[in-house]
Amino acid sequence: MSFLRPKFRHPHLPTNELGYTTTEYEGSLSTLCAGCGHDSISAAIVQACFEMNIEPHKVAKLSGIGCSSKTPAYFLGNSHGFNTVHGRMPSVATGANLANRDLIYLGVSGDGDTASIGMGQFVHAVRRNLNMVYIVMNNGCYGLTKGQDSATADRGSKSKAGSVNPFESIDLCGLALELGASFVGQSFSGDKEQLIPLIKAAMSHKGFAFVNVISPCVTFNNNVGSTKSYDYVRQHMEATATVDFVPMMTEITASYEQGSDATISMHDGTLLHLHKLADGWDPSDKLSAIHALQHARNEAKVLTGLIYYSADGHELHDVLNSSERPLNSLRQEELCPGVAKLEEINKGLR
Amino acid sequence: MSMINDFVVRFANVNGTGSASANYLFAKSIFRMGIPMSPKNIFPSNIQGLPTWYEVRVSERGYLGRREGVDVCVSVNPQSMKQDVACVKPGGYFLYDNTKPLAAELIREDINYLGIPLMATCNREYTDPRQRQLFKNVMYVGALSALLQIEFGVLEELLAEQFAGKEKLIAPNVKALKLGIDYVHEHFTYPLPMRVERRDLVGNSILTTGNSASGLGAVYGGATVVAWYPITPSTSVAEAFHEYADELRIDADGRTNFAIVQAEDELAAIGMVIGASWNGSRSFTATSGPGVSLMNEFLGLAYFAEVPVVLVDVQRTGPSTGMPTRTQQSDLTIAAYASHGDTKHVMLFPSTPTECFDMTADSFDLAERLQTPIMIMSDLDLGMNDHMCTPFQWDEHSEYDRGKVYSAEDLDTIKRYGRYQDVDHDGIPYRTIPGVHATKGSYVVRGSSRDEFAVYTEDSAAYMRNMDRLSKKWETAKTLVHAPQRYQEKDASTSGALFFGTTTDSAQEALDILKASGIVIDALRLRAFPFNNTVAEFVRSHDRVFVIEQNRDGQMRSLLTTELNVDPAKLLSVLNYDGMPITAETITSQILHHLNQTS
Ligand SMILES: Cc1ncc(C[n+]2csc(CCOP(=O)(O)OP(=O)(O)O)c2C)c(N)n1
Ligand code: SF4
Ligand SMILES: [Mg+2]
Numbered sequence: 001m002s003f004l005r006p007k008f009r010h011p012h013l014p015t016n017e018l019g020y021t022t023t024e025y026e027g028s029l030s031t032l033c034a035g036c037g038h039d040s041i042s043a044a045i046v047q048a049c050f051e052m053n054i055e056p057h058k059v060a061k062l063s064g065i066g067c068s069s070k071t072p073a074y075f076l077g078n079s080h081g082f083n084t085v086h087g088r089m090p091s092v093a094t095g096a097n098l099a100n101r102d103l104i105y106l107g108v109s110g111d112g113d114t115a116s117i118g119m120g121q122f123v124h125a126v127r128r129n130l131n132m133v134y135i136v137m138n139n140g141c142y143g144l145t146k147g148q149d150s151a152t153a154d155r156g157s158k159s160k161a162g163s164v165n166p167f168e169s170i171d172l173c174g175l176a177l178e179l180g181a182s183f184v185g186q187s188f189s190g191d192k193e194q195l196i197p198l199i200k201a202a203m204s205h206k207g208f209a210f211v212n213v214i215s216p217c218v219t220f221n222n223n224v225g226s227t228k229s230y231d232y233v234r235q236h237m238e239a240t241a242t243v244d245f246v247p248m249m250t251e252i253t254a255s256y257e258q259g260s261d262a263t264i265s266m267h268d269g270t271l272l273h274l275h276k277l278a279d280g281w282d283p284s285d286k287l288s289a290i291h292a293l294q295h296a297r298n299e300a301k302v303l304t305g306l307i308y309y310s311a312d313g314h315e316l317h318d319v320l321n322s323s324e325r326p327l328n329s330l331r332q333e334e335l336c337p338g339v340a341k342l343e344e345i346n347k348g349l350r
Numbered sequence: 351m352s353m354i355n356d357f358v359v360r361f362a363n364v365n366g367t368g369s370a371s372a373n374y375l376f377a378k379s380i381f382r383m384g385i386p387m388s389p390k391n392i393f394p395s396n397i398q399g400l401p402t403w404y405e406v407r408v409s410e411r412g413y414l415g416r417r418e419g420v421d422v423c424v425s426v427n428p429q430s431m432k433q434d435v436a437c438v439k440p441g442g443y444f445l446y447d448n449t450k451p452l453a454a455e456l457i458r459e460d461i462n463y464l465g466i467p468l469m470a471t472c473n474r475e476y477t478d479p480r481q482r483q484l485f486k487n488v489m490y491v492g493a494l495s496a497l498l499q500i501e502f503g504v505l506e507e508l509l510a511e512q513f514a515g516k517e518k519l520i521a522p523n524v525k526a527l528k529l530g531i532d533y534v535h536e537h538f539t540y541p542l543p544m545r546v547e548r549r550d551l552v553g554n555s556i557l558t559t560g561n562s563a564s565g566l567g568a569v570y571g572g573a574t575v576v577a578w579y580p581i582t583p584s585t586s587v588a589e590a591f592h593e594y595a596d597e598l599r600i601d602a603d604g605r606t607n608f609a610i611v612q613a614e615d616e617l618a619a620i621g622m623v624i625g626a627s628w629n630g631s632r633s634f635t636a637t638s639g640p641g642v643s644l645m646n647e648f649l650g651l652a653y654f655a656e657v658p659v660v661l662v663d664v665q666r667t668g669p670s671t672g673m674p675t676r677t678q679q680s681d682l683t684i685a686a687y688a689s690h691g692d693t694k695h696v697m698l699f700p701s702t703p704t705e706c707f708d709m710t711a712d713s714f715d716l717a718e719r720l721q722t723p724i725m726i727m728s729d730l731d732l733g734m735n736d737h738m739c740t741p742f743q744w745d746e747h748s749e750y751d752r753g754k755v756y757s758a759e760d761l762d763t764i765k766r767y768g769r770y771q772d773v774d775h776d777g778i779p780y781r782t783i784p785g786v787h788a789t790k791g792s793y794v795v796r797g798s799s800r801d802e803f804a805v806y807t808e809d810s811a812a813y814m815r816n817m818d819r820l821s822k823k824w825e826t827a828k829t830l831v832h833a834p835q836r837y838q839e840k841d842a843s844t845s846g847a848l849f850f851g852t853t854t855d856s857a858q859e860a861l862d863i864l865k866a867s868g869i870v871i872d873a874l875r876l877r878a879f880p881f882n883n884t885v886a887e888f889v890r891s892h893d894r895v896f897v898i899e900q901n902r903d904g905q906m907r908s909l910l911t912t913e914l915n916v917d918p919a920k921l922l923s924v925l926n927y928d929g930m931p932i933t934a935e936t937i938t939s940q941i942l943h944h945l946n947q948t949s
Binding site for chain 2: 028055056057058060062072073077078079080081082083084085088090091092093094095096097098099100102103120121124128317320321322323324327328330332334335336337338339341342345346349350
């Protein structure tokens with residue numbers, strides 16, 4: 001069941017530049033377990049879109065199947081959504097994006113949905129540099145089918161029933177980097193200070209923006225010994241830097257210590273400030289990003305924050321050299337070559 | 351019986367030796383002389399080295415189906431010589447390269463041998479090894495032209511067209527033709543009893559393949575997003591679309607008015623089509639049986655979530671990898687009911703390239719009108735072989751039917767939009783395209799049960815209302831899909847025949863043969879699934895109905911039995927499933943067998 005949220009608007013809720021309150025960015029009431037990390041990510045998406053003054057109907061939200069993939073119903077109620085089949089969100093997002101390059105494509109998925117059944121589609125969306133935001137709500141298990149280990153469960157991580165995962169885990173950020181994702185970030189559902197600016201930056205990015213969010217499953221994988229539990233992640237998080245998202249045209253007032261800060265300007269003119277950069281890490285250097293990820297893995301840390309960013313801005317439409325206008329806006333006059341042309345074609349076949 | 355303009359020539363070649371263009375030159379020259387003909391490629395699943403055949407039936411009476419028995423076999427493949435000698439009808443001719451002597455075991459008393467030193471001559475006349483190989487092919491076309499009385503001027507004209515812009519290549523080709531002609535003139539009695547005479551029987555027909563026509567139909571039908579995964583025999587549909595679109599769909603600034611993606615597999619291809627269609631583009635994919643198998647889950651989603659899909663299924667011989675380069679009509683069952691749960695899909699059955707063009711273009715209207723997958727059931731024979739057919743036509747005044755889509759203005763007048771409400775009582779709800787309106791019209795598409803307002807629900811009553819509406823939509827589909835073709839004003843027999851797609855040519859020929867011996871059978875050509883009332887009526891008004899198709903299990907017969915309230919005992923299967931196009935001989939003998947059993 002999903003419950004429609006009562007359309008009650010608090011008279012004193014702040015509004016954004018479009019005159020919308022956060023209510024306009026919410027969806028129906030969540031049916032996930034109380035305390036599920038996924039709900040915090042939905043809330044972060046709502047907050048990010050509100051603060052960025054995004055018109056909700058300019059976003060298309062897509063997902064696969066799983067508890068995580070249910071969330072598009074729970075955020076951006078004024079956006080069209082597509083809850084596809086298990087593991088196949090990337091292909092539907094690809095087709096949608098090709099049909100209309102003017103919308104923002106926000107895909108959410110689970111670790112099962114992405115790293116197992118959907119691995120094939122995920123890697124190909126990355127290597128095509130599809131212009132979309134791809135968020136994995138990563139809980140190391142299959143929530144909706146009652147807690148089986150997923151392919152992102154760390155080796156040695158203990159399940160609620162006490163069994164220890166014997167297999168190596170798939171590091172989705174490392175994989176995305178390897179395949180040429182132009183924006184890679186990692187975060188934790190419990191750290192909205194970091195998650196919200198990271199989502200904003202991803203939404204401002206042109207090209208494939210991947211955000212892997214550790215999102216504990218309170219019901220099946222929040223036990224002692226699990227490396228995807230709230231306690232474990234809190235204790236082992238290590239940020240590449242603190243992320244600050246500066247909206248377009250806003251004056252930059254904050255000042256950071258020289259030498260440990262960086263500012264990235266995104267394709268839409270917004271700025272991303274990074275401060276307290278980790279030693280030896282440069283967000284635009286893929287090698288240092290790979291190194292930082294591997295290093296964190298060796299130290300049993302969860303590396304969070306922006307991991308890699310490329311300003312290239314080349315996406316699938318550029319590769320295909322497709323029309324600047326959305327293909328779905330072309331009319332019959334522009335699509336149908338007409339009778340005279342057909343007669344010419346007939347002639348050539350005689 | 352005269353063999354003027356009535357015979358079959360078979361070429362036996364080695365795959366990858368450049369024989370295709372020479373063989374095509376031969377076929378096209380007959381077409382240009384105004385004589386109906388139909389060429390068929392019989393090729394292996396291999397790139398180089400295995401035997402391949404090209405069979406051309408010439409038929410003054412316009413029968414374009416395959417005919418059994420070969421009158422002239424041109425053999426340039428030592429590997430398959432034994433079976434090539436065996437295929438020649440008694441009294442027929444076996445043309446071979448006598449650079450090497452023929453093995454004694456290949457000598458038959460009842461056929462004629464025409465030995466021509468193709469290799470020796472070309473080795474003498476050309477120095478480049480590739481040319482020696484290629485011109486051997488052109489030389490046998492020259493020899494055939496002398497033997498069958500093909501006009502030399504026609505061959506010259508075709509070569510000039512083929513090498514327009516590369517005129518240097520014309521002279522050596524003409525020389526190779528002449529080498530063949532001269533050899534025949536010096537060594538044999540010519541022409542042969544089987545030969546051609548100029549006629550005016552092809553009118554303004556065109557010669558093209560079903561796949562090329564489908565690709566063009568998709569351009570005309572307004573497809574903008576194409577996603578596909580390579581598989582024989584469907585690959586050339588996407589390729590044809592791409593080629594035509596590269597010429598016909600380029601913006602003023604040089605950008606494409608289409609996007610084509612070679613997907614990572616068929617699951618992704620159909621997913622992309624669904625995403626693009628949901629987002630308001632016309633989109634299609636082309637595949638064959640193995641691809642349809644993979645697409646099942648997504649097809650169920652498109653049916654249930656009501657997303658338009660156009661899928662061209664160029665069928666080949668299954669099951670599994672089967673005989674991947676041979677033809678069959680054996681995806682009917684899987685396509686009709688693809689996916690789990692109660693699903694049904696619309697299928698169209700083109701029988702000529704002209705119909706591939708029309709039906710592919712129409713299918714975008716149908717898919718958007720019905721908001722459901724439309725599958726165009728072509729096959730290898732139709733898709734990959736050239737067929738003589740009526741020219742493509744387009745109605746200048748036709749307008750794309752984009753179906754029921756609410757605009758922003760429509761939404762402004764509506765209190766609460768319900769994606770799955772049956773507003774017009776035809777089972778078809780109104781959709782909205784993402785981004786249409788700031789505050790109205792949005793909803794989440796999903797494959798799980800929902801109410802009329804697209805809100806997730808597990809309420810049984812709401813689920814059943816939705817399923818029943820989909821059934822109502824299925825009834826509406828019957829009124830929109832292509833009606834069957836009747837071949838007689840009034841029923842003239844207690845027997846009827848049902849056929850579709852590439853079975854048509856041979857079925858019509860078989861019915862003519864039977865008629866000549868006094869057996870009249872009424873005929874109806876199926877053009878779409880679901881069947882409309884005409885089909886049910888046809889079955890009801892005949893005592894027995896032959897269902898002619900190219901698969902083992904009588905899949906169309908099963909569909910008729912399942913979908914129509916008719917007595918299954920009346921439906922008698924006439925089948926061919928050897929991977930070769932069905933022949934009139936097969937059909938005639940099976941019908942006669944049935945008639946003998948029942949009388
Ligand atoms: C083809 C198919 N196989 C299996 C399932 C059953 N199934 C539903 S959700 C799910 C796993 C979801 O895991 P994940 O993506 O990690 O999402 P989570 O629930 O953990 O958020 C599975 C296996 C399905 N829906 N479809
Ligand atoms: S089962 Fe786990 S993942 Fe699913 S809703 Fe509950 S807490 Fe969240
Ligand atoms: Mg999970």
